[in-house]
Amino acid sequence: MAYSIVLVFQDWDLLTPARFVGLANLERLRLDPKVLVSLWNTAYLTFVGVPLQLLLALALALALNVKLRGIAGYRTVFYLPSITPAVASAVVWLQILHPEFGILNNFLEQFGISRVNWLFDTRAAKPALIFMSLWGVGGAMVIFLAGLQGIPEELYEAAVLDGAGWWSKFIRVTMPLLSPFLFFQMIMGVINGFQANFTTTYIMTGGGPQDATLVTVLYIYRNGFEYFKMGYAASLAWMLFWIIMFFTLIQFLFANRWVYYEVGQ
Amino acid sequence: MAQVSRGAEPLLRGGAQPSWWRSARLKARLGHVLLHVVLIVTGFTFLVPLLWVVATSLKAPNQVFTYPIQWIPREPQWVNYSSMLTLLEIAGRPALLVFVKNTVIVATAAMLGTIFSSLLVGYSLARLRWPGRSLVFGLVLAVMMLPGVVTLVPLFLIFRDLGWLDTFLPLIVPSWFGSGFFIFLMRQFLTGLPIELEEAARVDGAGSLRILLRVVAPLSKPAMATVGIFSFLGHYNEFMGPLIYLDSNSNYTLALGLRMFQGRYGDRWPIVMAASTIMIAPVIVLFFFAQKQFIRGIQLGGLAGR
Numbered sequence: 001m002a003y004s005i006v007l008v009f010q011d012w013d014l015l016t017p018a019r020f021v022g023l024a025n026l027e028r029l030r031l032d033p034k035v036l037v038s039l040w041n042t043a044y045l046t047f048v049g050v051p052l053q054l055l056l057a058l059a060l061a062l063a064l065n066v067k068l069r070g071i072a073g074y075r076t077v078f079y080l081p082s083i084t085p086a087v088a089s090a091v092v093w094l095q096i097l098h099p100e101f102g103i104l105n106n107f108l109e110q111f112g113i114s115r116v117n118w119l120f121d122t123r124a125a126k127p128a129l130i131f132m133s134l135w136g137v138g139g140a141m142v143i144f145l146a147g148l149q150g151i152p153e154e155l156y157e158a159a160v161l162d163g164a165g166w167w168s169k170f171i172r173v174t175m176p177l178l179s180p181f182l183f184f185q186m187i188m189g190v191i192n193g194f195q196a197n198f199t200t201t202y203i204m205t206g207g208g209p210q211d212a213t214l215v216t217v218l219y220i221y222r223n224g225f226e227y228f229k230m231g232y233a234a235s236l237a238w239m240l241f242w243i244i245m246f247f248t249l250i251q252f253l254f255a256n257r258w259v260y261y262e263v264g265q
Numbered sequence: 266m267a268q269v270s271r272g273a274e275p276l277l278r279g280g281a282q283p284s285w286w287r288s289a290r291l292k293a294r295l296g297h298v299l300l301h302v303v304l305i306v307t308g309f310t311f312l313v314p315l316l317w318v319v320a321t322s323l324k325a326p327n328q329v330f331t332y333p334i335q336w337i338p339r340e341p342q343w344v345n346y347s348s349m350l351t352l353l354e355i356a357g358r359p360a361l362l363v364f365v366k367n368t369v370i371v372a373t374a375a376m377l378g379t380i381f382s383s384l385l386v387g388y389s390l391a392r393l394r395w396p397g398r399s400l401v402f403g404l405v406l407a408v409m410m411l412p413g414v415v416t417l418v419p420l421f422l423i424f425r426d427l428g429w430l431d432t433f434l435p436l437i438v439p440s441w442f443g444s445g446f447f448i449f450l451m452r453q454f455l456t457g458l459p460i461e462l463e464e465a466a467r468v469d470g471a472g473s474l475r476i477l478l479r480v481v482a483p484l485s486k487p488a489m490a491t492v493g494i495f496s497f498l499g500h501y502n503e504f505m506g507p508l509i510y511l512d513s514n515s516n517y518t519l520a521l522g523l524r525m526f527q528g529r530y531g532d533r534w535p536i537v538m539a540a541s542t543i544m545i546a547p548v549i550v551l552f553f554f555a556q557k558q559f560i561r562g563i564q565l566g567g568l569a570g571r
Contacts (some may be wrong), residue, residue: 052306060307062305063303063304066297068301072556074304074308075556075557076310076552076553078307078311080310080311080312080315080549080550080552081314081315083498083548083552084315084500084548085421085501085502085519085520085523085544085545085548086504086520086543087502087520087524087543087544088318088523088541088545089314089502091523091527091537091538092314092315092317092318092538092541093314093535094315095321095538096314096317100330101329101330103313103317103334104335111349134415135314135360151556159336195413195414198504198505199504199505200468202504202508203280203524203527217414218300220414220417220418221417221505221509222419224417224421225421225509229524230418230422233418234418235417237414237415237417237418238415240297240414240415241414241415263268
């Protein structure tokens with residue numbers, strides 16, 4: 001990490017010796033329009049994508065937290081996509097989102113919706129990536145499921161005796177006891193949202209069309225390993241780090257207002 | 266809906282049968298049927314992409330884009346799978362086998378490292394008393410949240426100076442030095458273990474290392490299995506690391522190799538899909554057999570603030 005700080009003040013292409021350039025990298029960072037574009041894309045994917053993912057994961061977990069014939073099978077089905085290797089699922093989704101032959105467009109056409117150029121249209125590319133990410137909510141779902149199964153049955157029984165209906169049981173028992181899990185998922189979701197999307201964007205769109213899916217991590221990778229600007233890449237990484245820290249701290253600051261921990265645990 | 270049936274059941278099991286008993290049971294039944302329908306429909310939607318991969322991998326090139334989609338190809342082209350072995354060769358050997366071998370080496374070595382280091386560090390954090398212990402635990406948590414991208418460039422330069430580029434070492438060695446999430450998981454598990462056995466061993470004169478190996482490790486098998494599975498999957502799927510550190514294609518892992526198939530046969534979808542199927546299949550088999558471990562492992566994590 002210390003090494004990483006040193007790099008911020010250097011210009012180094014690996015071939016010639018590193019050169020001390022002072023604040024030049026930070027100056028470049030301020031003036032580079034692509035930095036803002038990549039941050040906007042990253043923020044879009046994170047702040048639109050993560051809430052949707054968590055909502056869907058929670059809904060699935062609630063639906064799957066029942067004693068039902070074949071429930072293990074259903075859980076497996078929803079979990080499978082999330083353990084499908086990112087490279088493989090990127091290849092699959094390239095095909096599903098294909099403007100001419102993709103299943104999604106064929107499906108939408110049945111309802112009279114005209115074909116969308118999913119990955120090649122600047123307006124559709126980010127929503128397409130978010131849609132695709134919803135396919136992998138199984139991981140979050142399983143964590144919620146583990147949380148739900150840890151809620152003691154007696155609490156529900158007591159609530160029923162007090163005349164609680166489905167909704168008030170959900171709001172007064174389920175949500176408070178699930179809140180630590182939700183909090184953990186939000187923290188990890190934001191951290192991952194800011195960092196991830198590398199494999200998918202690298203393989204599926206290469207950051208295009210017209211930088212509409214150029215996420216910051218992809219831009220860091222490009223600078224470091226394609227343009228060999230190690231110092232600049234390190235500067236970008238540090239910028240991203242502080243941004244992630246900022247959002248993580250904000251979440252922690254607001255946590256005690258709504259996250260409920262059982263006393264004594 | 267889930268909560269209705271959960272909450273209602275204990276009441277239903279009671280000896281007395283109030284008049285609403287029948288209708289409540291009927292309601293629960295109907296609810297279950299409805300839930301089945303919803304789950305089957307959404308579940309199928311989730312499966313479509315995977316089914317599509319397998320279906321396409323068995324098609325002839327001219328069948329891929331026929332509409333309506335053929336979910337079960339009339340004449341399954343098993344040749345797509347065998348031709349993957351002959352199509353792409355590295356130094357006279359089938360590329361696919363080379364990729365599989367590399368992946369197994371990297372993922373297994375890294376998995377062993379992760380288990381070893383998380384057990385060692387986790388035990389020390391959970392049970393041994395030493396100055397600065399809580400500070401180190403705080404650091405572990407912080408590193409868990411630290412974006413890996415910050416250390417991307419410096420790590421690359423360090424490994425380059427060590428002459429480790431284009432070897433498996435950068436992919437394996439870091440896991441032997443521990444990683445935040447797994448240490449956290451292991452510590453949570455070990456904190457919950459009854460301490461009596463260890464105390465008995467200590468009275469018998471066993472040292473910490475001996476206790477760790479003889480008493481704690483055997484008791485920690487479930488946690489070690491969880492850490493192992495997650496770590497193995499993580500390394501099996503990893504794309505960025507191999508992309509950065511591996512150069513020659515004889516060193517490629519499956520994740521990178523799949524990309525190579527895609528680059529070379531981008532227009533021959535059945536081939537690419539057959540390669541994808543080969544990459545996905547082991548993960549599904551692993552999950553099928555280790556399912557209970559997965560769910561329990563997450564509970565072990567003790568997110569509820571234990």
